[in-house]
Amino acid sequence: MQVPAQFEYERATSVAHAVDLLVKYNGAGRVIAGGHSLIPMMKLRLARPEVLIDINEVGELAGIVRDGDELRIGALVRHNELLDSAEAAQLFPILVDAERVIADPIVRNRGTVGGSLCQADPSEDLSAAFSALRADAVIQGPQIRRTVPIRDFFVGPYETVVGPDELLVELRVPVRPGSGSAFVKVSRRAGDWAVGAVGAAVWLAGDVITEIGIGLSALGAQNFVAVEAEDFLRGRVVSAEAFAEAGRIAAEHCDPPVDQRGPADYKRHLAATLVARSLTLASHRAGREV
Amino acid sequence: MDITVTVNGRQYRRTIEPRVLLAYFLRDELGLTGTHLGCDTSNCGACVVWLDGLPVKSCTVLAAMADGKQVRTVESLARNGQLDPVQQAFIDCHGAQCGFCTPGMLMTARWLLDRDPDPSEERIREAISGQLCRCTGYENIVRAIRRAAELSNTADDDGSSAALAGEQRDEVAS
Incomplete structure (x- = not known):
């Protein structure tokens, strides 16, 4: 018991x-939603x-809404709601790929998108997925509502920029033409945390990569992103060689933890393979085969 | 704090500590011991009940969160001495061995079949993937849920079992 x-x-x-309430309790209060991290x-x-x-019971935080050139995902959206969202599936298949293998x-009936991000577990799949998509986090405080790029959201393991009197309200994901995205994960058992996982989002003009996002989970990447691999790919033509090289660069720059899920060299190998694989699938979904 | 929870169609008012978890509330406060507690860490799924129509792991939900809501437990499945098709199928297929995981399995099975009356084996395995059984190797549980689908679909022809299932849902929804 x-x-x-x-x-x-x-x-x-x-x-x-x-x-x-957060202000009233002055740092002693903690927000709970699904509770599947906090209660254990x-x-x-x-x-x-x-x-x-x-x-x-805060209805304002629920729901997935297309708002012009953004998809707004409420912090209280349950994992299964995102998984079942036709709009998300059409615009950002990376989110559906990720949700399918979360817990x-x-x-997933109970856990929330916002809770997963605020928990900031270094192995959180959605942190990598939203980072790849270059989403923004909307945070409400006592005075102001501020917007923070998700890439600046994570301070470190289990730590975010959300202050003790602030609340994550929603994620805003930019909708731009020519996009494709994918998430691939290797885990030891159904429903387990990742040994390594990678999310990729590409924005193409013809064959040329105009913008790129690569998110890494459980692989010890700073802020969950492979910036050097992104810089390498931006402006290049999609190709299997370029994706393999991006994988190599991402593997070189991440720092996978050694734990019961595997040694660092194996996880580095995994990073390279999964980066190339997710990019290939993302490109395919953007209409370009490599 | 005071909470009012409707469990299996019956309203209960209780005064509880906020830290009481739903699984313990059901077992210790209401005496509904059909819901089992296994791992207590939301891994094993023995404690699955429905909260406002969705299966949840009740060891990881505060009873306070169920205030004003509808809960459905394994005790609601059999009606008027007649087993739910999922219960009958678990007997027919030997889907329960030690029986510990069975209440959670039954609640997930009932929910799956309500949404998808003819699920594939793959869909069944996915649906119960958050629940652990250390006896059966899952084979007989998967077989039992398939059998329950067949029982329900056969019963649909004469309307008896479907009417029963519908009645149960109505009661929970009311």
Whole structure:
């Protein structure tokens, strides 16, 4: 039997109310949504918040909406909602690829997009996927609502730029023509964290890569991104050779942790292979075979 | 804190500590011990119940989060002494060995079949991929869920089992 330490429970009814509660409890309050990271941590006493602020009833945070040249994904969107979203599947198949292999179907009924990003686990698949897509995070504080590129969102393992009195509201993913995206993951068991995972997004004009995003998860990449490999590819023509070289560069610049999921050299090899593989699939989806 | 939760169509009011998890609430406060607690870390799925119509791992949901909501547990499956087709199929196919994972498996199976009355083996395996069984090697569980689909589809012809399943859903939804 595992039971969290005692805490007070508040149910927020709106974004403003949630932020008011965060201000009121002055750093002692912690936001909870799906709870599938926080509750196990509280049971193990790795987390011991004095107050839980439940945002599950905050309708403003739910929903996936196309808004002009952006897809807006609410922080409270459950993993299965994103997985089942026809709009997301059509615009950003990388998100569907990733959601299909995040945890298991029952956990995906409960866990949220925003919660996964705020947890900032170094092995989080969505962190790599949204980084590849160059999404923006919208964060509400007591005074202002600010927008932060997701690539500046992660401060380090389990740490983000969201302040103690702030709330992640939504992700905004830019919709631009000529795009293709894909996510590939290697894990030891169904529903497990990645040994290594890579998300790639390409934006093409003809055969030329005009913009590129490569996100790495569990592979020790700074801010989840392979910047050097992106710089190499930008402006080049899509080809198997260029993608293989991008993989080599990404592998060289990441720093995979040695753990029970494998040694560093194996994970580096995995990084190179998965970068090339995800780029190939992303290009295919953008209409260019390599 | 005071919460009101509707479980299997019946409303319960209780005063609880906020840290009480839904699985413990069901078992210890309401005496509904059909829901099992295995790993207590949202891995094994023995504790799966429905929360507002969606299967969740109740060891990782606060009872406070179920305030004002509908919960459905394994106790709701059999009606008037008649087993739900998934229960009958688990018996027919020997889908339960020690029985520990069975309540969670049954709740996921019922949910899957409500959404997809004729699921492929692959779809069944995906649906139960968040649930652990240490006895059967899953073969008989997958077979049982297929069998339940066949039982339900056959019953559809005379309407009896489908009507029963519909009645259960209505009660939970009301």
